[in-house]
Amino acid sequence: MITLHLYYTGENGAARAFAEEMTRRGVVDAIRAEDGNLRYAYYFPMDDPETVLLIDQWRDQAAIDAHHASPMMGEIAALREQFDLHMTVERFVTDDDELPEQDLKFIKR
Numbered sequence: 001m002i003t004l005h006l007y008y009t010g011e012n013g014a015a016r017a018f019a020e021e022m023t024r025r026g027v028v029d030a031i032r033a034e035d036g037n038l039r040y041a042y043y044f045p046m047d048d049p050e051t052v053l054l055i056d057q058w059r060d061q062a063a064i065d066a067h068h069a070s071p072m073m074g075e076i077a078a079l080r081e082q083f084d085l086h087m088t089v090e091r092f093v094t095d096d097d098e099l100p101e102q103d104l105k106f107i108k109r
Helices: 012-023 026-034 063-070 072-080
Strands: 002-009 037-043 051-056 088-094
Touching: 002 012, 002 026, 012 026, 012 072, 026 072, 051 063, 051 072
Parallel strands: none
Antiparallel strands: 002 051, 002 088, 037 051
C-alpha cells in the first residue's frame, strides 16, 4: 500500500476553495471509485488556514500510474493552476499490515 500526503498551499482561502471545487465537480468521487484507490480525503490544519492536506492512498504503484494516466489528471492540474496552488508531497510505503507489538500497547482499539 502507498500513502501520499499532498499539502496544497495558496493564498486567501484558495486551497480550501480548490478542495471544495474538486468535490463539487465530482472529481473526488471519481477518484475514490478508481480501481486501487483506498482513501482520498481532505483535511484542514487548525494552525494553517492556507493549507489543505490530502491523504491519498493506493493499493500499489500500478494503481497510481493508472490514475496519473487518466483524463481527470488534466482537470486536476487545471484547477491547481486556477487556484495558484503550490504542493509538497510525502510518500509512505507500507511494508507490513500489522503494527509492531511494542507499539500496540499505545493503541486503544
